[in-house]
Amino acid sequence: ATPMSVMVGIGKAAEAGILIRNGEALQTASKITTMILDKTGTITQGQPEVTDVVMFNQQNQQQIMPLIASLENGSEHPLAEAIVAYAKEQSYQIEQVSDFDAITGKGVTAMLNGERLLFGNQALMTQFDIDVAPAVDKAQTLASDAKTPMYFAKGNTFCALVAVADPIKSDSIDAIKRLQDKGIHLVMLTGDNEATAKAVAKRVGIDDYIAQVMPQDKVNEVIKRQENGEVVGMTGDGINDAPALAQADVGFAIGTGTDVAIESADVTLMRGSLHGLADALAVSQATITNIK
Ligand code: ADP
Numbered sequence: 001a002t003p004m005s006v007m008v009g010i011g012k013a014a015e016a017g018i019l020i021r022n023g024e025a026l027q028t029a030s031k032i033t034t035m036i037l038d039k040t041g042t043i044t045q046g047q048p049e050v051t052d053v054v055m056f057n058q059q060n061q062q063q064i065m066p067l068i069a070s071l072e073n074g075s076e077h078p079l080a081e082a083i084v085a086y087a088k089e090q091s092y093q094i095e096q097v098s099d100f101d102a103i104t105g106k107g108v109t110a111m112l113n114g115e116r117l118l119f120g121n122q123a124l125m126t127q128f129d130i131d132v133a134p135a136v137d138k139a140q141t142l143a144s145d146a147k148t149p150m151y152f153a154k155g156n157t158f159c160a161l162v163a164v165a166d167p168i169k170s171d172s173i174d175a176i177k178r179l180q181d182k183g184i185h186l187v188m189l190t191g192d193n194e195a196t197a198k199a200v201a202k203r204v205g206i207d208d209y210i211a212q213v214m215p216q217d218k219v220n221e222v223i224k225r226q227e228n229g230e231v232v233g234m235t236g237d238g239i240n241d242a243p244a245l246a247q248a249d250v251g252f253a254i255g256t257g258t259d260v261a262i263e264s265a266d267v268t269l270m271r272g273s274l275h276g277l278a279d280a281l282a283v284s285q286a287t288i289t290n291i292k
């Protein structure tokens, strides 16, 4: 494409809320064969809400939920924000914990009143030898309903299962269809568990998804496909996504996402909708075909 037509393309995109950093990104975008999409905050709203609270081992919800909120108060994870928001709605008292630690891809831990608190996924419970057998069936049911189940333990006692749901953005399904109609292979990546990932992928019509991806492994998924000869686009919103956005042939950041994601990407989708992604590819294709 001529420099002039590339400038026109970048200008057209900007009018539609798509900020393209350079001409090369605009031209490469038309060649993308595989698009990797982050789940949380990209396909979904990224604002989970508590939907289910189930107690185990004769525990009392009024006593346990404030502990979970106190633990999550130190975390900036969207799951933590959902818990803290729920606790505020219920007017639960939040206490100061000590020795807070976030365990990447698994959950959080801290000390309160001389006891260790743990909240996170099944892998976290396994790591600390907590028996969650009585809750596994229920967790599976919640996950197949596209909810994310989390386990809470106090000391060595498993106490509660809490689920959150992160609604799919209202226009994600249509936008995903547009991308597929362009012949692009879509892959959904998430740190979330297998059953939840499967349920979300099914709802939005994506066959290829990878669950339980550790933040540091997202970039490897991009590299793997590039080595396989694919031209890889990556779309994400989180700090987790930044290395993958930088590695991709073209990285697309959700404009409502984190600054780190935006700085690592070639394109910013200001509207936060996946339609922006389909629009960006359409502008790119139009730029290339008009000039050839
Ligand atoms: P993602 O944000 O894509 O779900 P993460 O790697 O941040 O990926 O988290 C993976 C999983 O680890 C979450 O689905 C959740 O089960 C657990 N987890 C991580 N952080 C927290 C937290 N602060 N509270 C509870 N669970 C957490």
Ligand code: MG
Binding pocket: 038, 039, 040, 041, 042, 236, 237, 238
């Ligand atoms: Mg995300």
